[in-house]
Amino acid sequence: MKRLGVLMMILLGFGCRPEPATEYDLIISNVNLIDGTGSPLxxxxSVGIKEGKIKALAKALKGKSNTYLNGSGKYLIPGLFDCHIHTIDYQKDFPKFMHYGVTSVFITGGSLCTDAYYAEMREHGEQDSIPAPRVFHTSQHFSMEGRHPSKTYPSNQWRDGESIFYLKDTLQIEGLVQRVAQHPNTGIKLTIEDGPHPPFVERMPFEFVEKTVKEAEKYDLEVFxxxxxxxxxxxxxxAGVQNLVHFTGVDLNPNNSIQVQLLSEFRKRDPSxxxxxxxxxxxxxxxYPDWFESKSLLxxxxxxxxxxxxKSKWFATAYLNMYKESYGLTEDHLPVLMTPQVQDIQFLYDKGFNMVLGTxxxxxxxxxxxxxxxxxxxxxxxxMQPLDILKMWTLNAAKMLAVDHELGSIEVGKLADMVLLDKNPLEAIENTLAITTVIKNGKIQQRIH
Ligand SMILES: [Zn+2]
Structure with missing residues (x-):
């Protein structure tokens, strides 16, 4: 008996009963990983996923699963964020986002966006058995009557006090911000602009902008x-605004000392x-419909x-002429038109601004x-370089929405939102369209097209 006991101890001690292999819900094996942090491929x-989270990333993953995805020759990127969207029919639009690998969206107001409509969309986005992205959103537009967007995008759905707030005087702002703070808004949507194109409306006076930022600070809310x-x-x-949700219309000039001073002040706020x-x-x-249709079969x-x-051609001509004049351009060629804006975006990116993608x-x-x-x-x-663009699309977006502790990159401990591609997006960014699988919360998502 004594000898048997010693034998048992030796057997146990030398690992004859090895630890059971970790069980994962999903393993993606031998894939090329672009993790979204800006690190090289x-x-x-291999990626081990369990209970919706990334549990392991390893060259030789020890573990087993009932579901495997063979990642050989494929490319894995984080789930994508569109950080400026609107929808008036989310049941129709949400599956399209998921089809194209967009696992999170940031809704920046809209004519239907009452508290109840936002709540419905958030609830949809919390599911992982129906194709719907995670939903983040601002408050309703803080605007004024007869201005952008209700005048420039007329609809009888804009309802003051429900889907839009018309600021009538600065005293009213305190109560409105208090109301907004009771709902899970990522921040306040403030429409300063005079409209995106002619005919323009009046812009919001400075004291309204300043007061909104001041009141928002009391509730730790940022202004978008x-x-x-x-x-x-x-x-x-x-006025102290922390985030801007558009780039178009702004023209940066590194030789303008007043503007450079302003931007360096802005940078200290760590803005997005x-x-x-x-x-x-x-x-x-x-x-120019061909600019769209030459490559796309959509x-x-x-x-x-x-x-x-x-009417739409008239509007397009007016907008194009205004755009060319502001940048001093003469040619109607898409890369030529885009370059000045992208150079400004690159300038800000290099200065450390948290640049984010939206549409x-x-x-x-x-x-x-x-x-x-x-x-x-x-x-x-x-x-711009694809690796930087991908970071703007994922981790920078999560940072703007203050969810970078759990989303935006493929790292152990984060939620498993990711997209598997057939082609390398670092060779050409259009390869992000070569999607084979979309995963949200660790689950393979249904794609509609
Ligand atoms: Zn918008």
Whole structure:
């Protein structure tokens, strides 16, 4: 008996009964990993996912699972964020985001966006058995009667006190911010701008902007502002705004000492700035449908062609002329048109601004899910590197939304939102469209197209 006891001890001590292998819900094996942090690609990595989270990343993963995805020759990137969207039919639009790998969206107001509508969309986004992205959103627009966006985008759905707040005097702002703070808004949407194109409306007076920022600070809420030119940019910075949800219309000049001083003041606030190059491209569609359709087989584009009218062509011409004049351009060629904006974005990126991608989808010729890929192609066209673009699309977006502790990159401990690609996006950014699988919360998502 004594000898048997010793034998048992030896057997146990020398590992004859090894630890059971870790059970994962999903393993993606031997994939090329682009983790979204800006680090270079890592080859032949296996990813172990359990209970919706990334539990292990290793060259040789010890563990087993009932579900395997063979990642050989494929590329894994984090789930993507579109940080400026609108929808008036989320049940139709949410599956499109998921189809194109967009696992999180930031909704920046809209004519239907009452507290109840936002709550419905958030609830949808919390599911992982139906194709719906995670939903983050601002408050309703803080605007004024007869201004942007209710005058420039008229609809009888804009309802003061429900889907939009018309500021009548600065005293009213205290109560409105208090109301907004009771709901899970990421911040306050403040529309300073005088409209994106002619005919312009009046812009919001400075004291309204300043008071909103001051009241928001009491509740630790950040302000997400619309600006559409340099004057409004200066107003936003002087008033203490923390985030800008558009880039278009702003023209930076590194030789302008006043502007450089303003930007360095802004930088100290660690602001986020959303690109929305798709605004310009979509506004020009009625004049140049080929810019869209030459590469894309998206059926929606064909349907959109029927919506081009004389009025939309007039508007496109007015906008294009204004744009060319402001940048001193003479040629109607998409890369030429995009370059000045992308150079400004690159300048800010290099200065350490948290640059983030958004599309302002919900406007005509700007498609839910798909157009975020176009946004990236425009950045690449203007000279940015794919690795930087991918970071703007993922980790920077999560940082702006204050969820970078759990989303935005493929790192152990984070939620498993990721996209598997057939082609390498670092070789050409359009390869982000070569999607084979979309994963949200560790679950493989249904794709609709
Ligand atoms: Zn918008």
């Amino acid at each position: 890592k080859e032949v990595i 502002a619309h600006v559409s030119d340099n004057e409004e940019l200066a107003m936003a910075i002087r 700035w959303v690109t929305t190059l798709m605004i310009d491209k979509s506004f020009w569609y009625p004049l 059926p929606e584009y064909q349907a959109m062609r029927k919506r081009v009218t004389e 302002d989808t919900g406007n005509d010729f700007n498609f839910h899910g798909y157009s975020l890929h176009e946004e990236m192609q425009l950045l690449e066209m203007g000279g």
